[in-house]
Amino acid sequence: MKKVKTLFCFLLFLSTFNVNAQSNDSAIIRNIYNFSLTNSSCYQNLEFLCKQIGPRLSGSTGASKAIDFTKSLLTKAGYDSVFLQPTMVPCWVRGEKESASIQVNGKNIALQICALGGSVKTPKNGIVAEVVEVKSFEELANLGRKAIEGKIVFFNRAMDPTKIETFGAYGGAVNQRGSGASQAAKYGAVACVVRSMNLRIDDYPHTGAMRYDTTYPKIPSVAISTFGANLLSDQIKANNKLKFSMKTNCETKADVLSYNVVAEIRGSETPENIILIGGHLDSWDLAEGAHDDGAGCVQSMEILNTFQKLNIKPKNTIRIVLFINEENGLRGGVAYAKEAALKKEKHLIAIESDEGGFTPRGFSIDASKTQIEKIVSWKNLLEEYGLYDIRKGGGGADIGPLKDQGVPLISFKPDSQRYFDMHHAATDVFEAVNKRELELGAASISSLVYLIDKYGL
């Protein structure tokens, strides 16, 4: 009986302890959200990044300005250290705006295209050739060289609208953009046109990275708007000898020296342990990179601002990294991981925000079962802020190279429904970001960082 009583007392103590700890955590998390929704500077920082700087493709003036701007902001804030981490980055330039057209009943119909990042350009007078539509690499292979040689291949497999998480739909279609050109060149195609990675029907082409398999000739590769893709498909059905004209002006220049921007608040107890949060500062050239990934950068910066302004002293070092070159090379992410390994740095966790500045939904975690369970156990503190969806899943591109060093990875998951309307297209502008959604994202990540710092992993 005494044993039972002791156990009971112990359990009572534990539960009281838990209730107190939790109610204290609950109050601090409430403060974090209050701060974010009333006093954060992430929205105005994003406005500057989008409207005063604009597109920030690796190697561009915009990218350099963004590095200077964010470094200067972080330095002025007086964090414990702010530094640049050098890396060479590719420098691909679009040149003059692309053009494309088809002839229908003797009438010229212009189509909206854009070169894919990394593509070679067409000859000066452009390319005119018959166009063959396929939905997959298998279909292409079945058609074979006889049907493809000398022609333009049009990859028109749409993103699957029935995937609830739109990143799944992206994953199911993006190999057309990444490898379509070389797959087509394998059978003698002279150019490649890819349906934009966009779930919406509109007239904006979406760019993005493509890679050449050097076994085959490098042929020009472009994205066509979803509206244009549907129109082109209809016209091919009506005329299987339809010719497609296209002209692009892009080229790859010599690599350029660029930088990750790093800032940290040093830990008060175990400064050697690092909690890393990051987004990427580079964007595609067609828009302002507001959701992709201005949002992730200003949210990362906001974590430090929140800890500083609320006077939360972390036990571990909170470090943010604004990575360079996520879009077309991942050189920033790779350089960061390389240096971390060299310096034998210990990362408790690496968190990435690169899925847009939308309303928070949760976190996906690439870590051990025990670590995932620990994070999931904080759900009761986070659910009232809409963070219901906390589970095992992928990390992120820029933090990915840290996985080999055994670092647990977390990707912040905002709602994904609108992301691909804007992703890599001219529509990804500041006006497409809702202030509250952006701020809630910053608060969500800050709260998670607070809990990881306090309880470890």
Add this chain to the structure above:
Amino acid sequence: MKKVKTLFCFLLFLSTFNVNAQSNDSAIIRNIYNFSLTNSSCYQNLEFLCKQIGPRLSGSTGASKAIDFTKSLLTKAGYDSVFLQPTMVPCWVRGEKESASIQVNGKNIALQICALGGSVKTPKNGIVAEVVEVKSFEELANLGRKAIEGKIVFFNRAMDPTKIETFGAYGGAVNQRGSGASQAAKYGAVACVVRSMNLRIDDYPHTGAMRYDTTYPKIPSVAISTFGANLLSDQIKANNKLKFSMKTNCETKADVLSYNVVAEIRGSETPENIILIGGHLDSWDLAEGAHDDGAGCVQSMEILNTFQKLNIKPKNTIRIVLFINEENGLRGGVAYAKEAALKKEKHLIAIESDEGGFTPRGFSIDASKTQIEKIVSWKNLLEEYGLYDIRKGGGGADIGPLKDQGVPLISFKPDSQRYFDMHHAATDVFEAVNKRELELGAASISSLVYLIDKYGL
């Protein structure tokens, strides 16, 4: 031992039964989402409602056209019954666009205002008077008649940005709009200006219903944009004798005959049991009423379309109601409940969609503990579609009058972050609705209706 074995077998049977039932439900719900995301007509119906018809204030031509359009659509679809349910509705008209200004250093500064629905107009030459800013009715009462008489009262309590659910923030501010005029008139004010119910700072005034307490004189009442409210507040701080000029041209005309639009698929087993789903067809006059509540109407219509096209035969009658006059009178909701009582109709449930066409989050349920628990037990089927937030809470305005008849009520809960950017303002247009978000909402409600029809409540 035998007992244990029997129990074990029974439990095994139960769990197998559950797994089979659940996997069948899971497949049907998957079909519902697939249909919604690929073949639904709710987005095109919303486009027609917004772009071909436009504003639909009760008593207006737009409202009549919307009734004709939806009735005709539902009739063409061949549902078991489609009918109009008559009710008289108020007819308030805005007249010529309002104007307002202040004089700062001899310069005229125009401010964006709009009359509140139900307000009387100013005299022909407008009203010019000193303006007094208050944040609450208490502050107004403390100032008293001496400070208020002959002046314009400016209610400038902002919606609280720290509320995560924005409807809570709305609830905390909207009494200024609803009762501000009479509260001000009580102390001799000549007009009332209310900060727009908007969490964003922009230059769009947001209208909405106001009511007079007939104990006091009816004074003109307007909303000012949040940008204008901040500017006005700053100028009052600089000059406490600041005069505000305003002119409005609105008036209330005689009541007009109007209608709820009702359609149903009759139940195959217990047709006398009704599952009701509704939204409201009327909107404010300043915009297209896309989110408020075109979205709820086209989603309600989509439930019937989904059941019909997927050949799901409900046991109970599925009835949709497109209510009239939610915005400024609730006459449609009241008339519906009155007739339901007269006919002794039995509603299993009433579900409302009137919080915008945003990404689904869950349902709030106003029902008995047992009923709520039953609905919550379906979470495992609904969570993968983002419906995490299923819990006790309020029903909706139009279905509210059914509560007295003991009908359980459910409100569909989409994400609330962007709603008040557009609510009752010129920004509530078709372009502000994302197709997938709208379709996911329709699928979410259809899935819930499917489960309620199958398992009862």
